[in-house]
Amino acid sequence: MAAAAARVLSAEPRRRDPVAVGVPPWRLSPGSRVRAASRARQENVRRGQLISTNIKSRPLLCPPCRCAQMALANTKIAYQPDVQKHSGVLAYELVQGSLVQWNSFMDKSVPDPPTAVLLHGILGSRKNWGSFAKRLAQEFPMWQFLLVDLRCHGDSASIKKRGPHTVASTALDVLKLIVQLRLTPRVLVGHSFGGKVALSMVEQAAKPLARPVRVWVLDATPGKVRAGGDGEDHPAELIESLRRMPMQVSSKQEVVDALVKEQFSVDVARWVATNLRRSSPLGSLSSSSFSWIFDLNGISDMYKSYEETNLWGIVENVPRGVHINFLKAERSLHRWALDDLQRIHTAEELAADEGGGVEMHVLEDAGHWVHADNPDGLFRILSSTFRIEATIRGMQN
Numbered sequence: 001m002a003a004a005a006a007r008v009l010s011a012e013p014r015r016r017d018p019v020a021v022g023v024p025p026w027r028l029s030p031g032s033r034v035r036a037a038s039r040a041r042q043e044n045v046r047r048g049q050l051i052s053t054n055i056k057s058r059p060l061l062c063p064p065c066r067c068a069q070m071a072l073a074n075t076k077i078a079y080q081p082d083v084q085k086h087s088g089v090l091a092y093e094l095v096q097g098s099l100v101q102w103n104s105f106m107d108k109s110v111p112d113p114p115t116a117v118l119l120h121g122i123l124g125s126r127k128n129w130g131s132f133a134k135r136l137a138q139e140f141p142m143w144q145f146l147l148v149d150l151r152c153h154g155d156s157a158s159i160k161k162r163g164p165h166t167v168a169s170t171a172l173d174v175l176k177l178i179v180q181l182r183l184t185p186r187v188l189v190g191h192s193f194g195g196k197v198a199l200s201m202v203e204q205a206a207k208p209l210a211r212p213v214r215v216w217v218l219d220a221t222p223g224k225v226r227a228g229g230d231g232e233d234h235p236a237e238l239i240e241s242l243r244r245m246p247m248q249v250s251s252k253q254e255v256v257d258a259l260v261k262e263q264f265s266v267d268v269a270r271w272v273a274t275n276l277r278r279s280s281p282l283g284s285l286s287s288s289s290f291s292w293i294f295d296l297n298g299i300s301d302m303y304k305s306y307e308e309t310n311l312w313g314i315v316e317n318v319p320r321g322v323h324i325n326f327l328k329a330e331r332s333l334h335r336w337a338l339d340d341l342q343r344i345h346t347a348e349e350l351a352a353d354e355g356g357g358v359e360m361h362v363l364e365d366a367g368h369w370v371h372a373d374n375p376d377g378l379f380r381i382l383s384s385t386f387r388i389e390a391t392i393r394g395m396q397n
Contacts, residue, residue, distance in 0.1 A: 090177050091155035092148045093126055095133045097141030116187035116386070117146045117174065119194030122235055122303050123272060123294070125154035128191070132371050135379060140386045146183065148174055150197070152298035154275075165298040166305035167193070171200035175208065184210045187385055191370065193302065195220035199311040202322055211321035214385050218378075219329045219368050221340045222311040235303055238264060242272065243296045248289045252276050315358060316347050323357035327381065331367040 096102075100113045116136070118129040126147035133145040149156035150170050161173070174197065178185060185208075190198035195217035202215055241262050249255055252273040259269035276290040315324060326344055328336055347358040361381055366373035 089159065089180065090148050090151070090173055091126070091159070092146060092177060093130070093133075094144055094146050094181075095130075095137050096144040097137040099141040100144050102144070112183055114143050114187075114386075115146060115183050115185045116143060116189060117148065117178070117185045117198075119148060119174070119188070119190035119197050120150065120153070121190075121192030121194050122299060122306065123153070123238070123275065124191070124194075125149050125275070125293075127154070127274075128371065132375060132379070135375075136382070136386070139379075139383065143386060146178075146181075146185070148177065150174075150194070150302075152295040152302060154293060157293055157295045157298075161298070163298075163301065164305070165301035167196045167200050167302070167309040167311075168204065168305075170302065171197045171204055175201055175205050178208050184208055186210050186212070187214045187216070189216040189218065189382065190220070191218040192220050192368065193306045194218075196222070196306060196309055196311060199314055199324070200309070202319065202324075203311065203314045211319075213322050214388075215322065215324045216327060216382065216385070217324065218327045218370050219332050219335060221326075221336060222315045223340070224310075224337075225307040226335055226337070236307075238268065238272070239296060239300050239303055242292075243300065248279060248291045249276070250289055252290060312343065315344070316350065318347070318351040318358060323359070324351075325359045325361060325385075327361045327363055327370065327378075329366040329368055329370050329373070330362055330364045331373075335368065 096113075102110065102113050118126075118133055120126060120128045126149045129145075129147050133147055136145055137143065151157075151159075151161045151173050152165060161169075163169075188198040188201060188209075190196070198215050198217060199222060202209060202213065238259075241259060241264070245255065245258065255273045255276065256266070256269040259272065260266055275293050277293045279289050279291040318324060328341075341360070344358060344360050348360070351358040363370055363374055363377050363381060365377065370378050
């Protein structure tokens with residue numbers, strides 16, 4: 001596939017619904033109003049089951065315990081894994097477009113719909129992609145989107161994993177989940193650490209990845225990880241600060257205040273605090289407390305692996321049928337060196353000659369948190385992939 005020249009997709013800020021594009025509440029401007037279009041659809045969520053007034057919602061049963069954990073776009077999805085019955089399996093959500101009629105127990109002769117896998121970064125969770133995935137499912141109703149909590153993160157933190165906790169082992173977890181669900185993804189999207197995980201998936205597997213496969217690496221390079229510059233947050237230092245905190249705290253604000261005192265930004269402090277879960281019941285006589293939902297020791301190992309893992313080999317020798325897209329955030333200059341950009345541009349030319357593809361994109365008006373800083377611009381850039389895939393499938397049919 002011919003590699004296109006690097007291009008900049010302008011993403012002028014415009015008025016948009018902050019909730020619909022997944023902007024965290026602390027990023028809203030004082031005059032912003034959150035439109036509650038989804039409030040008309042009230043959902044009741046129980047452990048391992050979704051009950052919704054949306055009659056289009058369909059459960060998809062998960063082996064081996066057949067717990068319902070499935071919903072269409074525009075519904076709220078809640079999946080709490082049963083550790084005994086899901087031993088070794090990652091927690092996940094599958095968001096389907098309205099035209100998808102499929103589950104993992106259908107006859108194998110029925111082809112699975114086009115699937116995209118969305119992977120979060122260090123200290124994140126699948127919820128980081130929730131609003132964005134629903135928006136994609138609305139725009140591309142024949143697609144489904146697999147959102148995963150990586151090992152040591154979110155609901156997967158309670159599912160004990162053997163070490164080492166590395167980029168490669170994290171990628172293998174996702175590949176095993178894909179096999180279990182009988183999925184053949186055509187698109188992999190990974191932010192930061194998740195971007196390297198996506199590259200490692202391609203490196204490790206001839207199957208279950210389809211050919212062609214389009215990979216999106218969002219604001220991450222294949223090799224050296226560069227720490228933040230002045231005024232930027234440093235993930236390794238953030239992880240160590242969190243490890244020094246008590247396992248239980250009295251409030252989320254306590255964590256925010258402590259991190260700000262250590263010179264981390266308010267935005268990052270508030271984002272990290274979303275990983276706290278109430279550990280004492282509401283209304284209990286005992287004082288309220290919160291505990292972390294992630295495994296910080298494992299995450300520390302994962303971040304070290306992220307710094308050390310070099311995946312330039314897969315970029316400079318792209319397998320036939322694989323197209324790798326790098327997206328650089330305009331304001332994330334410290335993460336990219338001139339050498340990185342030159343090597344990617346060289347890889348573009350080599351990949352075109354070998355039947356693969358490498359391409360560079362720039363997202364304007366965005367820092368490292370691309371899906372929060374400029375979700376509209378990111379949506380326009382990623383949408384091209386799903387339109388191309390739809391065209392290819394139409395020609396094949």
